[in-house]
Amino acid sequence: MPATVLDQPAIDERLAARHPGWAGSPAKLTRAIEFADFPTAVEFVNRLAPRCEELDHHPDLGLRWRWVDVELSTHSAGGVTELDLTLAEIVDEVAATLPLAD
Structure with missing residues (x-):
């Protein structure tokens, strides 16, 4: 059975329990995370990758200086x-283990 795209009220309800940096629409979820420095941003991506593999679901990531932009959508x-x-929760868990910008 194909996955069901969630409507805006369902997304808003679920994001309320996530980090306040998340935004979302039925098209995608987004969060920009500013880490303490560039190596920490890279470490975030390295720690997140195996968790995504376990879930068999992969985010669109943009890495620049100490920022990582995360976009989530089930393309299929x-x-x-x-x-x-579920992946947004994992992103929050991994980000919480690393130093963020002041």
């Missing part, structure tokens, strides 16, 4: 599904 479903919200 055409938007945000429960899988993306």
Whole structure:
């Protein structure tokens, strides 16, 4: 059975429990994370990658200086599904283990 794209009220409800940096629509979830420095941003990506592999779901990541931009969407479903919200939780867990910018 294909994954179901969530509507805006469902996304808003679920993001309320996440880090306040998350924004979302039925098309995608986004969060920009500013780390203490560039090596820490790279470390975040390195720690996140195996968790994504375990889930078999992969975010779109943009790495620049000490920032990582995260975009989540289930491309095969055409938007945000429960899988993306699960991955958002993992992103928050991994980011919380590393030093963020002051």
